Amino acid sequence: MADFDYDLFVIGGGSGGVRAARVASATGAKVGLAEEFRMGGTCVIRGCVPKKLMVFASEYHEMFADARAYGWDIQDGTFEWPQFQKKLHAELDRLEGIYRKLLGNSDVIIHDSRATVSGTHEVTLADGKTYSAKHILVATGGRPVLPDIKNAELGITSNEIFLLPELPKKILIVGGGYIASEFACILNGLGVEVTQFYRGAQILRGFDDEARGLVSEMMIEKGVGLHLGTNVLEMEKRDGGIWVKCTNGSEKIYDQVMFATGRTPNTDGLGLEAVGVEVGRKSEIVVDDYSQTKVPSIYAVGDVTNRVQLTPVAIREGMAFVETVFKGNPTKVDHDLIPSAIFTQPEMGTVGLSEEAAAEQEPVEIYATSFRPMQSAFADRPDRVLMKLVVSKATRKVLGCHIVSPHAGEMIQLAGIAIKMGATKEQFDATCAVHPTISEELVTMKEPVRTA
Template structure:
């Protein structure tokens, strides 16, 4: 008999925690998962999945207009927010059930309670019960940050935005990252007047400058307003229920809803990690080694709570690596090189590998190839939006070290192209590939 109640106790049933629990159980471990909210985590319940469904819904605004240019008699259409909201939430419920079923099918015990750490091998549940485990895996993810200013309580975050009772006529979105820009596009297409407020002078730091500048240009042409270098001072709720947002050095902005999309912080507060001597970094993230082990030998962590790469597929890879290493007899690390990422803005953008600025700093001798074009559909639809594809190569070897694009279906195209970048293919390999015509993706093999 084991001296512990479980071989593995997972705190948090998000993407990383579920994968780690399921695979560990498949390797023969006795596993339990504690989740204080719903099984599925940020991505499934309040993140990328419901948000992508809103993105799909928003695209119909332009598609319906474009259809007229393609010969379709489209009557004036009215958008109904409650219908989309309820359908999206129903899909979230379905996925929550599937994730729960997956854990059940693998014999993982699900405990619907908050769990905190009492010691290297001990966990306390909200009910007061304590359990022991040979290993503890922390996979609680991250939580939206809210600026510390007067009246901040009148705003909402990406956690609450999917539950809005009504579509705001005017919305202020705070932030310049992918969440802010995605919701800016969504609400604009739904008919809201959108003002994006950012404390710095740029959007989407970390993405290639040409690509993000193109998104800014297109967004402004659509009518989205931007306020840069505008840190919040206070938020005032007015008599009619509207909000007046005050920013330093800017005129106040009146709105009906305020969405904070100002980043996410690892959700470690109050978790009891100090009881086991688990070290945190300056952002409150759990410090881990290449094998996801914390400073406490029996406690591991994966996903956003480690603040390495805050992406769902990365958390899943980390959960798999943890399970295979600890219970599968196959120690291995996650390769963080050439991870593709996307922003589901309007239009979307995506990238993999180094940006031009990074390549110039790290390699020096590079060649840059671009294709700046107007997609065929946009031409007939009468839209002036242009796509931009950009390839960065090592000038000496010809190896493609970065690929970035903005335009319709850019994330779908980049996923396949990312394989080529990961495999270390060269510009000549792209040039030697016959174009698939007519398509937007063919621009990848036609760049000069």
Template sequence: MSFDYDLFVIGGGSGGVRAARISAGYGAKVGLAEESRMGGTCVIRGCVPKKLMIFASSAPEAAEEAQDYGWPDATAGEFSWRAFKSKLDTELDRLEAAYARGFESVGGTIYHQRARLVGPHEVELANGKRITAKHILIAVGGRPQLPGIEGEELGMISDDLFLMREIPGRVLVVGGGFIACEFATILNGLGSDTVLAYRGDKVLRGFDHDGRVLVTEQLGEIGVDLRLGLTPTRLEKDGDGVTVRFDDGSCDRFDAVMFATGRSPYTGGLGLEEVGVKLGPKGEIVVDEWSQTNIPSIYAVGDVTDRVNLTPVAIREGHSFADTLFGNNPRHLDHSLVASAVYTRPHEFASVGMTEDEAIERGRVEVYDARFRPMRSAFAGSDARVMMKLLVDEDSRKVLGCHIFGPEAGELIQLAAIPITMGATKEDFDRTVAVHPTIAEEMVTMRQPTRRHEVHQDGNS
């Protein structure tokens, strides 16, 4: 049977574009449909603009620190959202163009419209045009989800923050995951009176316990009004603002409300059910280790599969897919060891490998935990403390997990992830000569464990 394309990709985000570009580089004829902007969530309304906003929100703190370093007149002045937004839009336009140009330079074809499946080898574009392909890859990502309460349409999702005309004077962030923590940090730093409401007693559920405690404490220390154990039940229009009612009977008024209450796979209206593609309980596309669905010609990568929802994972999945299908190099991604970072300020929290609780379930564990005031901020009079934490299997001596709370922790965890992925032992870390004076030298100078966990016969530690 003759096909229009060897591969057709639905979704122009990080995972889809990587798969499409690498496949085309191997000589495959590739088409791609994107209903919005090339680059997807990460480039247009996620990682990239968020990190730039983190940088912007850090300026007042940097000016204050400069005063303690002998620059008494240093000041950040008044933040201009309009000036920042103009430059941000220009940068995102540049990145979007680069994504499109990179794919088209290897012979790929882009259709700037929505596509849906109409068969195992066929898609239909929004204009009615039908296209056949030997293989179809779905890489449409995920979308923020709302909590399902009355008046929720009055609130924003994270996508909307990049479209704001002005910074709200008083804002409520609902949620306790990394998106909620990061945007509470950003809005607070840009001058908003920021409240964060979360149903739990600590933010970042699922992360290492010690890191959760430190991030929760830091949010309060930088001025975010933390309201833990609290859930909104209704939003009501109140002039130019919004009144929010909570489950404890209280209410409060805000200029804006942002929901950061999770994300869902963006699978609605793709024709998956009609074609027979198996979906999971959250609407995610079920795939095997090769990113293949139950329909042999249809594959999926990225957040739409709800495996590990991080941009570098989607990119690696897409690249592995292309290598396997068109590069004569079968490989797939091990999702069990993926580094991540939460970009709060002044300290970030970054991790790779197991949490302490997960490591305890595995067997006998040594915990190496160093906490100290870093030189730079301590000199400026800050009491902020850094945490370096290694989890070590007492029998094999392998490092099972690493958790860092401190300045540029995301940069540090990337390098720590390399030896841990290679299976490094604690003694491998110990043999490494420290770079002094640095924060990271603590990673190779912790000699004695701060605590040990033994697993008893009943399975309890």
């Protein structure tokens, strides 16, 4: 091992890279890590964390109305974006400091620099310094991309939304995935007039049809101007903002246009192909079940591999890499039955197969209920929730659970444990209900609503 400057050199200071660096260092390995921007990666700096804080901020508008319905003498305030933004960035600075401290306390040597792969066992920093490493881990994440249309650069992406000097009065959000849909709900809740275009027939493609249908319906009910089967045709800078013409022929001027139409792995200019690492057609690093590339000394984890783009998955991939390489315990990453939440309003939580995917695989029974929850019904809000289980007829295993409801993310984490363990519908039924809650419906649905 003494032949190398480092036992492990990690490129990228996001969730996966930082965790792998710290855990590898704890085994006694000498570890270096290079990050060209800010420690914490997409999740901490420009993703889950600031987004979730914006979700919280955006929910107060509805809370004021609910409070009055519950007898509180309360007036709506006005949302002060600069005040919120200042506190938001202070919190991100604090979290970045924690990441740096954790690495320092773990004896990881930090290089605040861009690094590229210059050999099968060599990395080069932006200043030209090179280091040799027995193992190299690429954890450079991904980034949002603008679509290939004229004047697309007039628009912003999710990266810039946190940096706007002021909130727009009118915004167009283009896209139908969870990032587009979450920001449509957030900005709508903060008082922005939101229009959302999605070229497909329904938002949140790939998720359960019934669940995404309810989310879409409720978003429209809450004031999001959602236009399906619609896309941007032309855009240009004009007095008063950005003029947009869409595929249905209508035109409008917006203060901002945000594109949430896809992300791409950060593999450009890393020198990967030159050393023999295979990069796929979507710019992703191609790896095996152990996160190893075609070059035995080079591994990759997280969004740069374009497997499952979720922070906890990157962390697990980083841990499995250390088990495999530094602890002599070959560990495959388990990408099966990963629970996830979409922080739209209403929230959606999901684990396992959608009704559509399960029905393609085997005969299933569907247990579902949709109702107005007690809290919002009392406040005369038209909100509806959905609780749904997809059950195998043959094994009685719960193959999928889909929740559209306040706190769906919290619920799906717990339901995910049972489903990962292989729980059957009868085991759900044998669990006593917690009353009165929304989640009790998961254990009280006795008869299937349909088979598929």
